[in-house]
Amino acid sequence: MPATPALETRDLTIRFGGHVAVNAVSCAFHPGTLTAIVGPNGAGKTTYFNLISGQLKATAGSVLLRGHDVSGLTASARTKRGMGRAFQLTNLFPNLTVMENVRLAVQSRAGAGLQLLQLWSHRRDLIEKADSLLESVKLLEKRNAMAGALPHGDQRKLEVALLLALEPDVFMFDEPTAGMSVDEVPTVLDLIHGIKARGDKTVLLVEHKMDVVRSLADRIIVLHNGTLVADGEPATVIASPVVQEAYLGISPEAAGQTMGEAAR
Amino acid sequence: MLPNNPIHSILSGDYPRSKALSVALVIVLVSLAFAPFLFPGSQPLNVAAKICVFVILVASYDLLLGYTGIVSFAHTMFYGIGGYGVAIAMYNFNAGWGALGLGVLAALVLAMLLALLIGLFSLRVRAIFFAMITLAVASAFAILASQLNEITGGEDGRSYRIPEMLRPAFRLFDEPVLGVMINGRILTYYLIFFAALILFLLALRVVNSPFGRVLQAIRENDFRAEALGYRVVVYRSIANCLSAGMATLAGVLMALWLRYTGPDTTLSFAIMIDILLMVVIGGMGTLYGAVLGATIFILAQNYLQVLMGQFSGMLEAAGIPLLPGLFHADRWLLWLGILFVLSVYFFPVGIVGKLRQMKS
Ligand SMILES: Nc1ncnc2c1ncn2[C@@H]1O[C@H](COP(=O)(O)OP(=O)(O)O)[C@@H](O)[C@H]1O
Ligand SMILES: [Mg+2]
Numbered sequence: 001m002p003a004t005p006a007l008e009t010r011d012l013t014i015r016f017g018g019h020v021a022v023n024a025v026s027c028a029f030h031p032g033t034l035t036a037i038v039g040p041n042g043a044g045k046t047t048y049f050n051l052i053s054g055q056l057k058a059t060a061g062s063v064l065l066r067g068h069d070v071s072g073l074t075a076s077a078r079t080k081r082g083m084g085r086a087f088q089l090t091n092l093f094p095n096l097t098v099m100e101n102v103r104l105a106v107q108s109r110a111g112a113g114l115q116l117l118q119l120w121s122h123r124r125d126l127i128e129k130a131d132s133l134l135e136s137v138k139l140l141e142k143r144n145a146m147a148g149a150l151p152h153g154d155q156r157k158l159e160v161a162l163l164l165a166l167e168p169d170v171f172m173f174d175e176p177t178a179g180m181s182v183d184e185v186p187t188v189l190d191l192i193h194g195i196k197a198r199g200d201k202t203v204l205l206v207e208h209k210m211d212v213v214r215s216l217a218d219r220i221i222v223l224h225n226g227t228l229v230a231d232g233e234p235a236t237v238i239a240s241p242v243v244q245e246a247y248l249g250i251s252p253e254a255a256g257q258t259m260g261e262a263a264r
Numbered sequence: 265m266l267p268n269n270p271i272h273s274i275l276s277g278d279y280p281r282s283k284a285l286s287v288a289l290v291i292v293l294v295s296l297a298f299a300p301f302l303f304p305g306s307q308p309l310n311v312a313a314k315i316c317v318f319v320i321l322v323a324s325y326d327l328l329l330g331y332t333g334i335v336s337f338a339h340t341m342f343y344g345i346g347g348y349g350v351a352i353a354m355y356n357f358n359a360g361w362g363a364l365g366l367g368v369l370a371a372l373v374l375a376m377l378l379a380l381l382i383g384l385f386s387l388r389v390r391a392i393f394f395a396m397i398t399l400a401v402a403s404a405f406a407i408l409a410s411q412l413n414e415i416t417g418g419e420d421g422r423s424y425r426i427p428e429m430l431r432p433a434f435r436l437f438d439e440p441v442l443g444v445m446i447n448g449r450i451l452t453y454y455l456i457f458f459a460a461l462i463l464f465l466l467a468l469r470v471v472n473s474p475f476g477r478v479l480q481a482i483r484e485n486d487f488r489a490e491a492l493g494y495r496v497v498v499y500r501s502i503a504n505c506l507s508a509g510m511a512t513l514a515g516v517l518m519a520l521w522l523r524y525t526g527p528d529t530t531l532s533f534a535i536m537i538d539i540l541l542m543v544v545i546g547g548m549g550t551l552y553g554a555v556l557g558a559t560i561f562i563l564a565q566n567y568l569q570v571l572m573g574q575f576s577g578m579l580e581a582a583g584i585p586l587l588p589g590l591f592h593a594d595r596w597l598l599w600l601g602i603l604f605v606l607s608v609y610f611f612p613v614g615i616v617g618k619l620r621q622m623k624s
Binding site: 085 | 276481484491502
């Protein structure tokens with residue numbers, strides 16, 4: 001295993017009033033691995049992401065990117081240092097076109113945001129890059145539609161395209177396929193698989209569908225009430241009693257069945 | 265729509281995208297460009313100059329409100345700084361170009377510094393808080409300007425002389441051109457017209473640049489813009505400074521035209537309201553809206569009273585009861601108000617938005 005993890009959290013904690021949403025989570029993520037984060041609704045998965053990518057400031061603990069403490073940095077600074085995030089609740093620029101949405105992400109990556117006198121339409125390189133990303137999520141023919149007018153599944157795909165455009169070292173997907181129709185899901189999963197296959201990227205994936213988790217993840221961590229309760233190989237973690245109870249709240253035997261069903 | 269054709273470059277690829285809108289814009293442009301010849305007399309030229317200045321003032325405000333989603337009430341303060349920059353320089357030094365340049369430069373530096381300070385201190389907080397801060401700072405500034413008698417002339421303001429070429433007595437040629445004597449007044453008008461045109465096209469460039477799209481992204485979803493790696497407070501601050509600089513230059517142009525600067529002509533809250541109305545009537549988030557908004561508003565402000573007087577007279581001559589009183593020239597403000605309520609009601613997306621919808 002490489003010496004420095006791509007991403008590490010140390011005792012990462014956030015309290016909302018009396019409620020501890022993420023409780024002293026320490027975990028390291030290495031390049032070339034895909035870690036699935038599972039846990040029931042309200043377990044603190046999204047909040048954990050918010051702490052990592054800087055949308056929320058931690059009450060205690062720290063976030064390290066390639067060994068450097070980034071806890072004090074803003075979200076934009078963390079993005080510039082190689083973190084990328086796709087949001088669970090679609091979070092786009094509704095009155096800009098699909099193309100403009102992606103291009104904004106491409107442009108951020110290219111560091112071209114502060115050009116005041118150049119024409120937006122003259123950066124062919126950025127436009128072509130954005131178009132190729134739209135093609136990869138199968139949205140190219142909708143490039144001139146307003147993002148806010150897209151159906152839900154397309155908005156989810158656009159959300160993924162924005163993340164891909166940032167070309168981060170650390171990818172964070174928060175339930176990327178939730179609410180997608182069955183035929184749209186493979187597009188997104190193939191993309192995630194492609195990222196993992198490159199071997200140098202670190203992927204964190206919050207996902208409820210157990211078949212997806214089984215096929216993509218190298219490792220599963222389980223959050224329950226903000227606490228990390230299990231961490232290990234997918235097969236082991238899914239079979240462990242703590243997951244059966246904490247995550248599914250049912251007996252191990254029944255869990256096996258339910259998961260089999262969920263897989264379909 | 266070749267990216268290399270000159271119109272594309274001049275308009276920064278931002279076409280009116282509606283036949284009616286294009287026609288309206290060309291009419292405004294031609295009327296303003298030839299105003300001294302088309303509409304002789306001092307009153308029409310006065311209106312034309314005011315339209316030029318307000319197009320810039322409104323466009324600079326739209327850069328904040330319509331493009332970036334920032335609500336500011338400090339816009340007249342920057343407009344006033346431009347006006348007082350000219351007034352103080354012209355009043356205290358010889359009325360030459362050097363002093364004028366110095367006054368403009370000092371005003372620009374002061375305005376942009378103030379905009380930067382206000383921005384850095386308050387643009388990171390909630391929008392409503394920023395609006396309150398700008399209101400407070402602008403009020404404080406207006407009070408300061410009317411109290412610092414020695415410098416600003418207090419409530420009375422300052423009248424001053426401007427460079428000789430721009431004074432009414434100056435003659436460029438001995439003979440009239442197309443029946444119009446080209447005097448300093450007309451030169452001043454063209455200075456204003458071309459300055460306004462250049463500033464407008466520059467602003468059009470900025471909103472259609474990579475930077476301009478980031479501003480729109482911030483308006484749409486500042487949280488996501490930040491997550492994409494754009495430092496939102498920096499972008500907002502730059503927009504705030506640019507807008508302030510442009511408003512300052514509008515103030516400079518107005519000060520040259522009026523040869524007078526006082527609290528009522530620059531800092532009053534009534535002007536702030538006018539700007540807001542012009543932005544909304546023209547259409548937010550499109551600079552062409554500033555052109556139509558300012559033109560229609562200022563025409564109405566200047567000619568509605570006259571038109572109503574004539575109309576009322578006609579009604580009276582026709583012997584119709586009650587109505588002449590309703591349309592009496594003194595009621596013009598009431599009717600102006602009604603016109604605005606109606607226009608906002610029927611064109612919630614502004615005139616430009618409406619014209620563009622009609623196309624499709
Ligand atoms: N900004 C916030 N203020 C207060 N409570 C919050 C906030 N964000 C999340 N929470 C709470 O933290 C808990 C974890 O939420 P979340 O991270 O969204 O769960 P998950 O993504 O695992 O479903 C929930 O109980 C939620 O209500
Ligand atoms: Mg969640």
